[in-house]
Amino acid sequence: MDLLKCKLLKLINCHMKPTVCKCFILLVLILVLRSLLSPFPGFSWFQQRASYMLTTSEAPNLPVVFRKVKFLEVPQIIWGLNNQKIALARACLTARFLNRTLLMPSLSASLFYKEIDLLQPITFDKLFNFEKFNSLCHGFVQLGRFSDLSNQAKPFELQKGSGRKWTKERDLDQLKQLREDQIDEFEIIRIVGKHPFLWHDHWPVKDYARIFECLVLVxxxxxxxxxxxxxxxxxxxxxxxxxxxxxxxxxxxxxxxxxxxxxxxxxxxxxxxxxxxxxxxxxxxxxxxxxxxxxxxxxxxxxxxxxxxxxxxxxxxxxxxxxxxxxxxxxxxxxxxxxxxxxxxxxxxxxxxxxxxxxxxxxxxxxxxxxxxxxxxxxxxxxxxxxxxxxxxxxxxxxxxxxxxxxxxxxxxxxxxxxxxxxxxxxxxxxxxxxxxxxxxxx
Structure with missing residues (x-):
C-alpha cells in the first residue's frame, strides 16, 4: 500500500495544499480497491444486502432506483392450490407497488380454511424453488427470507379494509399512503387480517402470468x-x-x-x-x-x-x-x-x-x-x-x-x-x- 502511494505521489505533480493532495490520493486509492474487489462474489453479495434495485410498476421506463432493502409481510395464504397461487402473486405485486421485497409467505398444506388450527402451514420453499423464483423474476418481483431482516424493530402493521364500502379506489389510496415517507421508513410493513386472495386487484393479467412462470416446483x-x-x-x-x-x-x-x-x-x-x-x-x-x-x-x-x-x-x-x-x-x-x-x-x-x-x-x-x-x-x-x-x-x-x-x-x-x-x-x-x-x- 505504501509503495502504491509513493508511485501515485510521483505520478501526480500536485501543487495543491498537502491536506487537499492527500484527500485526492485517498479517493484514487478507494476507486482502485473498488475496481479490484468488485468481481468477487462476496463483494457483490454485500452490495445486494445493502441495496435493492427495482423499477417501479407505475413508471417502468424511468431509470432504475436504488434503495435499502425493505420488506412486506402478509398473512398465511389459504384455500386451494390455485387460489393460493393467485394470493401469492397478488402479494408479490403489492410488494412491487411498494418497492419492497415480499417476505417468503406461509402456504397451507390442507384444504380446510375455516378451522384455523387445521390449516397445516407449509413454507413456500417446500413446494416451489425459492432460488429459481428469484432468478426468473429478477428485476420484477423478489422474495426474501426472514433471516434477511437486519434488526428486530417493530413493523408497521396495516389492517386491510373490508366490506362493501371498501372499494378498489380506497384500497389503492391506502397502498399509495404506504409509500409516504413516515410509513416507508419502516423496514417491515406487516399486513394483518384479510387473506391476500380477497384483496382488491390492481394489476393486469400479464403481470400475474409473469409471476406464475416463476413458480417452479422443487x-x-x-x-x-x-x-x-x-x-x-x-x-x-x-x-x-x-x-x-x-x-x-x-x-x-x-x-x-x-x-x-x-x-x-x-x-x-x-x-x-x-x-x-x-x-x-x-x-x-x-x-x-x-x-x-x-x-x-x-x-x-x-x-x-x-x-x-x-x-x-x-x-x-x-x-x-x-x-x-x-x-x-x-x-x-x-x-x-x-x-x-x-x-x-x-x-x-x-x-x-x-x-x-x-x-x-x-x-x-x-x-x-x-x-x-x-x-x-x-x-x-x-x-x-x-x-x-x-x-x-x-x-x-x-x-x-x-x-x-x-x-x-x-x-x-x-x-x-x-x-x-x-x-x-x-x-x-x-x-x-x-x-x-x-x-x-x-x-
Whole structure:
C-alpha cells in the first residue's frame, strides 16, 4: 500500500495544499480497491444486502432506483392450490407497488380454511424453488427470507379494509399512503387480517402470468409429476401397439418414434363443487357452469383431430368424489384413468392436499389437450399457463383446428357437440374473470 502511494505521489505533480493532495490520493486509492474487489462474489453479495434495485410498476421506463432493502409481510395464504397461487402473486405485486421485497409467505398444506388450527402451514420453499423464483423474476418481483431482516424493530402493521364500502379506489389510496415517507421508513410493513386472495386487484393479467412462470416446483415434486406423466404415456404406448404394432416401431429403450399424446380432463363433479356451481348459476343467472358426468364424456368424445386410442387422465379430488363410476361410459377409443386405476396412488398419498393438487396441475398443464371448467380457478390457471406458452411460441390464437396445446371448456358447448375452445385474454386489465370464472373464453 505504501509503495502504491509513493508511485501515485510521483505520478501526480500536485501543487495543491498537502491536506487537499492527500484527500485526492485517498479517493484514487478507494476507486482502485473498488475496481479490484468488485468481481468477487462476496463483494457483490454485500452490495445486494445493502441495496435493492427495482423499477417501479407505475413508471417502468424511468431509470432504475436504488434503495435499502425493505420488506412486506402478509398473512398465511389459504384455500386451494390455485387460489393460493393467485394470493401469492397478488402479494408479490403489492410488494412491487411498494418497492419492497415480499417476505417468503406461509402456504397451507390442507384444504380446510375455516378451522384455523387445521390449516397445516407449509413454507413456500417446500413446494416451489425459492432460488429459481428469484432468478426468473429478477428485476420484477423478489422474495426474501426472514433471516434477511437486519434488526428486530417493530413493523408497521396495516389492517386491510373490508366490506362493501371498501372499494378498489380506497384500497389503492391506502397502498399509495404506504409509500409516504413516515410509513416507508419502516423496514417491515406487516399486513394483518384479510387473506391476500380477497384483496382488491390492481394489476393486469400479464403481470400475474409473469409471476406464475416463476413458480417452479422443487425437484422432489417435479420428479413425482414426471413419474405420473410417464405412466400415462406408458399405457398409451401399449394401447397403440396392441391396436396395430406395425404402425409404431419401439426402440430398445421402450420409446416410440413419435410423442405419445394424452388428454387431461379436470372433471369437476365432486359434491362440494356441485353445491357451489348450482348456487352460482342461480345468483348469476348463467346456466353454463355445472356439467354432469354424462355431458362431460359426450363433449370430450366429440373433439375432432385426436389420435386414437388416447389416454384420458381424469383430475378429480378423490376425497370429495361420491360417484365411483367416472371410468365407465367412455367411448372405446378413449381410455380413462384416474390416480388409483393408473397405479400412481402411492405417489399421491405420501403428500398433503396442496402437493397432490400441484402434481395434478403439472399433469394437466403438460397434456396435449386440456379440458376444464371455465368457472374453476384450477382450470383457469392451467389455460392461462398454456396460453402463455403458446404466445412464447409465437402462436397468437389457438382457436383453429391445430391441437397443439389446445384447451377446451366442457361447460360451454361448441361446434358439433364438442366443448368450446378456450384461450385466456392476456390483455385483460385484471384477474377478475380468472379468479371467479367466466363464460367469455375468447374463442
Amino acid at each position: 425437484d422432489e415434486i417435479e420428479n413425482e409429476a414426471v413419474r405420473v406423466i410417464s405412466k400415462i404415456k406408458e399405457i398409451g404406448i401399449k394401447a397403440r401397439n396392441d391396436l396395430d404394432s406395425s404402425k409404431k416401431k419401439l426402440s430398445l429403450d421402450g420409446s416410440v418414434d413419435l410423442p405419445v399424446p394424452y388428454i387431461a380432463v379436470h372433471m369437476r363433479i365432486e359434491k362440494d363443487w356441485m353445491i357451489h356451481c348450482k348456487k352460482l348459476e342461480q345468483r348469476s343467472n348463467i346456466n353454463q357452469i355445472c356439467s354432469s358426468k354424462g355431458e362431460i364424456m359426450e363433449r370430450v368424445s366429440n373433439i375432432t383431430g385426436l389420435q386414437h386410442p388416447i389416454v384420458v387422465y381424469l383430475a378429480v379430488a378423490d376425497s370429495l368424489l361420491e360417484d365411483d363410476s367416472i371410468l365407465r361410459g367412455w367411448k372405446d377409443v378413449l381410455l380413462p384413468y384416474e390416480k388409483k386405476s393408473l397405479g400412481v396412488w402411492d405417489i399421491y398419498q405420501k403428500y398433503p392436499y396442496l402437493i397432490q393438487s400441484a402434481i395434478d396441475y403439472e399433469v394437466c398443464s403438460r397434456a396435449n389437450v386440456f379440458i376444464g371448467n371455465s368457472f374453476s380457478t384450477f382450470s383457469s390457471l392451467i389455460v392461462l399457463s398454456r396460453t402463455q406458452k403458446l404466445l412464447d411460441m409465437g402462436v397468437t390464437s389457438s382457436c383453429n383446428l391445430d391441437l397443439r396445446l389446445a384447451s377446451y371448456a366442457y361447460n360451454i358447448p361448441g361446434a358439433s357437440g364438442a366443448p368450446k375452445r378456450w384461450m385466456t385474454d392476456m390483455s385483460a386489465s385484471s384477474l377478475q374473470s380468472i379468479s371467479y370464472g367466466t363464460n367469455n373464453i375468447t374463442c
